[in-house]
Amino acid sequence: MKHSDNTVLFYYFMFKLTFLLFVVSFSSFAHCVNNKNPVILISLDGFAGKYLTTYQPPYLLSMAKKGVFTDALIPVYPSKTFPNHLTMVTGKPPAEHGIVHNSFYHRGFNTNYTLGSGKHNSAWLTAKPIWTIAEQQGIKTAVYFWPESETKVDNILPSYVKAYQHNTPNEVRLAQLVSWLQLPEPERPQLLISYISTIDDIGHSHGTKAEQTKNAIRKVDKLLEDFVNKVQQSTSLTPNIIIVSDHGMIDVKHGKKLNVDNLLTPPTGTVVVNGQTQLYIYNDNQVALTRLRNRLTKHKNQQYFRTYLATDFPKHWQLSLRTHTTPDMIIEAIPPAIFVKEGKHTPFATHGYDPIKNEDLNAMMIALGPKFKQGHQIDKLENKHVFHLVASLLSLQNIEHSEVIRAFFKRTP
DSSP, X not given: OHHHHHHHHHHHHHHXXXXXXXXXXXXXXXXXXXXTSOEEEEEETTOOTTHHHHTOOHHHHHHHHHSEEEEEEEOOSSOOHHHHHHHHHHSSOHHHXXXXXXXXXXXXXXXXXXXXXXXXXXXXXXXXXXXXXXXXXXXXXEEESOTTTTOOBTTBOOSEEOOOOTTSOHHHHHHHHHHHHTSOGGGOXXXXXXXXXXXXXXXXHHOTTOHHHHHHHHHHHHXXXXXXXXXXXXXXXXXXXXXXXXXXXXXXXXXXXXXXXXXOOOOTTOEEEEOSSEEEEEOSOHHHHHHHHHHHTTSTTGGGEEEEEGGGOOGGGOOOSOOSSSOSEXXXXXXXXXXXXXXXXXXXXXXXXXXXXXXXXXXXXXXXXXXXXXXXXXXXXXXXXXXXXXXXXXXXXXXXXXXXXXXXXXXXX
């Protein structure tokens, strides 16, 4: 009887060992196959969806024709760079991922957020970026600039990450992506991410209709063509490439300039953060804020802005979740008006306004690669689905996949 029991145990453990070896081998094989089709995500900051029609960038249009595209990628509110980039890599609205504007106040920290603050305190981020999730599931990632990519969420960074330096040439950024793709398979990242701010910079400085903006778009377009050609020539990989932007642009050169100091006499204990297209107001005294709102409705410039208490925030702003960073009041400029401080430079064009009310703020998205349909246009798409699309391509586990992204694929991935 004892001998029989030992025999049963022996075969039981052999079966378990064989099964585990099969799982490990299959997993390694799956990653090997996956790695032949890495995912490349590149953001063109400030590339308005309408630029595809207005400026006809030849390579981007050829990508759109061969893949899936939309010229109406809808930003989250506010249509600023950091909130939208974080939504695209977390799938969450700003109130959930923590970065509710480019600049805002944190009640718990009693300080204002500045761009990249997460590098010094990861608690600014309250949702996991896709590179963190991928790394936790054994998938190598590489990021050459993306808002908050230097933040250690769960004490994890991408396998390869570059510290942000604004003046790094775009050619250098994309050349590094090629170098990462040329690494031996065990070292090669399966998700590569980068960010180009040229078009946003020029748009702010010169406006959406300027020759400089047209030239910047053409230059970036050629840069992307050269990059894809280099990947094809120097590797045997067939990547799935996703080009996105975070928001469009509205010309504001001739719009009303609302001086914040002349507009507001805030109640005692109030924190006011000027986001140019919004004022975020923080004060727990609702009675005092109601009085402030009533005064503002009678202001001589009241036709240039709208005032909302937290209880009145439009549903599509997705700011109903009460957090350390969501404001108690928002004063929203009506385009092309902006809020200014005395002596500060004012732009020719900007963004940040409510994207639902302003189609000029639509962004764009183009997806090209072996997984994607060809010549398919999507009418409009919320930008949170960028996250879901990348997660699906990487076969990430424990992710709530969106049905919306099925429209991208030749077949269900």
